[in-house]
Amino acid sequence: MAETKYIFVTGGVVSSLGKGIISSSIGKLLQARGYNITIQKFDPYINIDPGTLNPYEHGECYVTVDGMETDLDLGHYERFTDIKTTKANSLTTGRIYKSVIDKERRGDYLGKTIQVVPHITDEIKRNVKLLGEKYHYDFVITEIGGTVGDIESTPFLEAIRQLKWELGKKAVCVHLTYIPYLKAAQELKTKPTQHSVKELQSLGIQPDVLVLRTEKTLNEGILKKVAAFCNVDIDCVVQSEDLPSIYEAPVRMQDQGLDTAILKKMNQPIGEKPALGPWKSFLELRRKATKEVHIGLVGKYDLQDAYKSIRESLYQAGTYNNYKTVLTFINSEKLTKENVAEKLAGQDGIIICPGFGQRGIEGKIIAAHYTRTHDIPTFGICLGMQMMVIEFARNVLGYEDANSREMDEKTEHNVIDIMEEQKNITNMGGTMRLGAYECVLKQKSRVLDIYKQEHIQERHRHRYEFNNEYQKEYERAGMACVGKNPESDLVEIVEIPGLKWYIGTQFHPEYQSTVLNPHPLFVNFVKTAIENKTKA
Numbered sequence: 342m343a344e345t346k347y348i349f350v351t352g353g354v355v356s357s358l359g360k361g362i363i364s365s366s367i368g369k370l371l372q373a374r375g376y377n378i379t380i381q382k383f384d385p386y387i388n389i390d391p392g393t394l395n396p397y398e399h400g401e402c403y404v405t406v407d408g409m410e411t412d413l414d415l416g417h418y419e420r421f422t423d424i425k426t427t428k429a430n431s432l433t434t435g436r437i438y439k440s441v442i443d444k445e446r447r448g449d450y451l452g453k454t455i456q457v458v459p460h461i462t463d464e465i466k467r468n469v470k471l472l473g474e475k476y477h478y479d480f481v482i483t484e485i486g487g488t489v490g491d492i493e494s495t496p497f498l499e500a501i502r503q504l505k506w507e508l509g510k511k512a513v514c515v516h517l518t519y520i521p522y523l524k525a526a527q528e529l530k531t532k533p534t535q536h537s538v539k540e541l542q543s544l545g546i547q548p549d550v551l552v553l554r555t556e557k558t559l560n561e562g563i564l565k566k567v568a569a570f571c572n573v574d575i576d577c578v579v580q581s582e583d584l585p586s587i588y589e590a591p592v593r594m595q596d597q598g599l600d601t602a603i604l605k606k607m608n609q610p611i612g613e614k615p616a617l618g619p620w621k622s623f624l625e626l627r628r629k630a631t632k633e634v635h636i637g638l639v640g641k642y643d644l645q646d647a648y649k650s651i652r653e654s655l656y657q658a659g660t661y662n663n664y665k666t667v668l669t670f671i672n673s674e675k676l677t678k679e680n681v682a683e684k685l686a687g688q689d690g691i692i693i694c695p696g697f698g699q700r701g702i703e704g705k706i707i708a709a710h711y712t713r714t715h716d717i718p719t720f721g722i723c724l725g726m727q728m729m730v731i732e733f734a735r736n737v738l739g740y741e742d743a744n745s746r747e748m749d750e751k752t753e754h755n756v757i758d759i760m761e762e763q764k765n766i767t768n769m770g771g772t773m774r775l776g777a778y779e780c781v782l783k784q785k786s787r788v789l790d791i792y793k794q795e796h797i798q799e800r801h802r803h804r805y806e807f808n809n810e811y812q813k814e815y816e817r818a819g820m821a822c823v824g825k826n827p828e829s830d831l832v833e834i835v836e837i838p839g840l841k842w843y844i845g846t847q848f849h850p851e852y853q854s855t856v857l858n859p860h861p862l863f864v865n866f867v868k869t870a871i872e873n874k875t876k877a
């Protein structure tokens with residue numbers, strides 16, 4: 342078996358250059374050459390995981406199959422490559438320190454003084470190599486969050502320096518930097534990139550490959566200049582221009598030979614250029630899809646990244662229906678009975694978004710009421726599903742005070758209740774019902790038609806749940822519980838069969854929708870939204 346090779350992706354100059362997309366693209370291109378790959382992310386913050394972070398801090402919290410709450414970049418990794426990431430793919434400074442401190446308390450270090458070097462750096466190195474040693478991947482791609490020069494990313498970079506030294510040709514560093522365009526001077530500037538590479542070099546890391554982010558096409562002269570000033574071979578300098586879609590990135594990177602540059606650096610055979618057939622077909626479909634389907638996202642976070650996976654799932658679903666998905670954020674805090682018709686006007690389908698806490702929930706309930714009574718295709722996800730359930734209790738079952746225990750501990754009609762195993766939990770971090778659970782779909786249900794299989798696995802992130810005591814009442818009144826966990830009997834899906842599309846899922850299907858395997862629920866929801874539009 343060939344030895345695992347390691348690719349480190351670092352970033353310089355500014356954050357938000359798209360390291361996650363470049364890491365995913367590298368993964369995709371190596372995979373297309375038949376390699377078995379995985380991608381891992383190190384985040385330099387102290388939180389153990391992003392689960393306790395407000396989405397305004399760090400965007401969506403992505404959940405892996407094994408129940409780790411992670412950075413949203415892991416969503417990109419999965420959407421691009423169809424790999425399943427796990428706990429081992431997401432680490433933070435907090436987790437590294439915790440593990441070292443736990444070992445110290447156990448006495449594992451035999452009286453030694455515990456220091457950043459070597460103990461923290463060794464723990465980082467162990468976590469990088471673990472993937473290679475335990476799972477025998479051909480390539481482990483490790484993305485380092487933050488920007489070179491940040492105080493907090495220094496231990497990670499020191500670990501990379503050591504690994505590069507130890508592993509020789511089996512490790513490369515791909516550095517992503519920025520080439521700004523100065524409008525007044527009408528010039529593209531390489532200096533920030535030179536400085537960022539110098540910074541890396543001063544930490545003992547010579548980047549092997551440079552990816553230059555730019556808003557304007559860089560000419561050969563600039564690429565040569567960067568190569569010369571940064572000690573990087575010219576065929577190892579590629580540019581990453583702004584693209585109409587992030588999914589174009591692997592093709593652009595392939596055209597410029599990013600994968601071959603990496604393979605050459607590692608003394609690996611190059612072979613033929615993979616065709617990327619299915620991927621290119623997706624891009625082709627996407628380009629051709631110009632007719633628009635309008636989907637409204639009813640939620641409280643007015644931030645693109647807060648519902649990242651839902652957005653991407655809807656874009657993918659649009660493409661597979663030969664439509665372009667146009668998303669509009671509808672702030673649930675501002676929705677009232679009086680303005681709901683106006684705010685939802687023009688939407689062919691509505692997503693009621695996940696979330697936590699009281700803020701904005703009454704607006705979600707108003708939206709659910711409006712779409713149910715006007716038969717507008719509606720998809721409630723997690724908290725969104727719970728709001729559909731509450732709305733139904735209040736307006737159909739006649740329980741005006743119906744609520745979730747999360748919002749009103751004393752409500753008499755707790756149609757959404759805290760899960761039994763959650764009752765005595767006091768720690769907030771990593772204690773929800775997390776990760777993949779099985780769900781069995783009911784015969785003759787719409788969801789069974791959509792999934793075309795009775796047993797499904799979906800990922801969860803919640804503490805509250807449909808209260809089974811009310812199940813019969815709901816079913817009699819027309820809201821059916823059509824998906825259940827076979828062991829705990831928890832209700833995972835509700836639907837109103839008579840409506841065009843009114844389905845709520847306690848789980849998050851968006852975590853499993855990928856470019857080449859779009860999620861059937863999203864594809865079917867968007868299809869129905871399109872039909873709704875064309876019939877209207």
Ligand code: GLN
Pocket residue numbers: 694695696697698722723724725747802803804805806
């Ligand atoms: N706040 C709800 C719960 O904990 C829903 C969570 C979510 O939407 N992810 O059950």
